[in-house]
Amino acid sequence: MPPFPEAAKSATENSQMRHNLRLATDTIRGKRESAVSELDDWSDLRQAGKAVKDRTLRHLDTYLEQLEESVTAAGGTVHWAADAAEANEIVTGLVQATGESDVVKVKSMATQEIELNEALAQAGITAYETDLAELIVQLSDDLPSHILVPAIHRNRAEIREIFRDRMASWGVPAPEELSDDPRALAEAARVHLRERFLDTKVAISGANFAVADSGSMVVLESEGNGRMCLTLPQTLISVVGIEKIVPTWSDLEVFLQLLPRSSTGERMNPYTSTWTGVTPGDGPQEFHVVLLDNGRTDVLADTVGRQALRCIRCSACLNTCPVYERTGGHAYGSVYPGPIGAILTPQLRGTASETEASLPYASSLCGACYDVCPVAIDIPEVLVHLREEVVSQPGHRAEKAAMGVAGWVMGGERRLDTAQRAASAARSFMPRRMPGPASAWTDTRDIPDIPAESFRSWWRREGAEQAPDPGGGEHGPDAQEGGRR
């Protein structure tokens, strides 16, 4: 992946995508706002969500052990995966043990993060995505561009084309006369997927929450396809990031209010599925949880950055971010795009490579993401913190030099005064368009006129003139510079 500014450049030039995104995020922003404003205790809820997550993260080791015990007691098996390779190996092994070569999947970011589908394919196993938007992404050989609506960058007409061209090679073809009416598109997907659900014996899921005291996994979704995955197959394998834990069943109450309102602007999501171990004669008869670290304990060790692990993947920050709205999700080069991606990806993967190092800068620090985040992740704070990490590495020589000079000039009022005088003296030679790195500014904007005189030199003349010395000495040396008309 190219660094963010490069990827973003081509994205800003794609007016169709920008248009699709603007429409989609505008709508969902409005819905979220009215759903949130219905609750007068929203800020208390938000604080509660933050507190539960923080407490859990502080004692994560204890809760993870508790989760393992409860899952095992309920008839499931827990596997620990330190990184993506280990997780993929475990899942592949589990699928191979069933003797199956097809699996159905309910949307799971954790499996995208570890590129599980690709790993399965290498072992000759085909993974079928069953979430409508994931299906669109998979059929079109595309990448997801949004946490909640992975195909948000597509419009109806594009989706119809994708269904017509590609469905047949993955199973039941799309109907001949498929229109781009959303209901017709959903129906085509339903028919296509039904056969899949009825035939497939293994399912792979993620989980929105894993409850430590009962060992339950919880998935929130809108379509019901997830519930099909969780109930129909013989074997269920859930790949879950270790930060998804909540201590008790009653803690869920907070998140079941925070998540749907923040993500889809609904009071309640249509399907909340929970499952606990194995129940003879009902649902999957074999159940595995793969608990995934993959960089998360490193994030936990960073006291400023760890708040990113509170994220409940609601996508409110994406939907409100003016940068995301103009670049789309692909520019972030990660399954986690938008503001949360800009802080989570460089933490999970480190900032050594250019792409990851560019992500903390993919924000104007406007703060809109922090305002909407239901678990109060101070995303701007973490962005700045990560920028500190990036500039502490080798490289950035020109920038460091410039910042050093600026710091030196600002380090004393005389130096600042001298620099201002120099700028004023050179004002008539200032070109309208600048060469080099500054051209990024003057390509689309005029630089302001440099004034003939700085404020401080005006003050010395005018301010002092107006100022009868208030005297008394009680205000210290500053008082000499004071003025009263």
Next chain:
Amino acid sequence: MRIALFVTCVNDTLYPRTGQAVVRLLHRLGHEVVFPESQTCCGQMHYNSGYRREAQKLAVRFVETFADADAVLAPSGSCAAMVRDNYPRLGEDGSRLDRAVAAVAPRVYDLSELLVDVLGVTDVGAYFPHTVAYHPTCHGLRLLKLGERPYRLLSNVRGIDLRELESATECCGFGGTFAMKNADVSAAMGADKARHAVATGAEVLCAVDNSCLMHIGGTLRRQRTGMKTLHLAEILASTEQEPAVL
């Protein structure tokens, strides 16, 4: 009241008219203004770009310069927010810087806060017979939570015709070094903001931060829209005898 002016490095260097307007306005309201000359820059650019140590040095200078002030006026929303919201993150808990910040930061105000909350005025007796749209800048909006204050001040200006700005709360795309590092996205955001500003039909776009206005105004000028930008202080300082220069 005796008010210490922290004019900010951008205003000092590029927008001295804003500082002069503040002085004129506060004098007109019967207040004393002091300008401690040892001031330079709040360190926002360094802090936001990841240069923490440089930001710390500038923070030390700031808190020393304004240690004795009863009220500090920073006619820039983002600089006021830098001091109030970010300085507390710069010093270790209980350090000297931390203690000094805790003492000074709560007394730092943006112009609209100083007028409405501290001085208790919403009608400053200004006259500005022009159409105006107000852009609530990100830091003013989300960090300082200025809310209705600027609108209340503007709506009491005689002769003014206030226009509503579409998508007002959206960032203009300046973001300090963001405008250089992500020039294309920044320009796309600026272009949208400029389009919404022009659509109001107003002659003037007003804000409490000259950095944002430099970005939007630079875009408006490049596009030859004829629309002007003015800091809130210049509108509030404007009178029939001494009208603001457009």
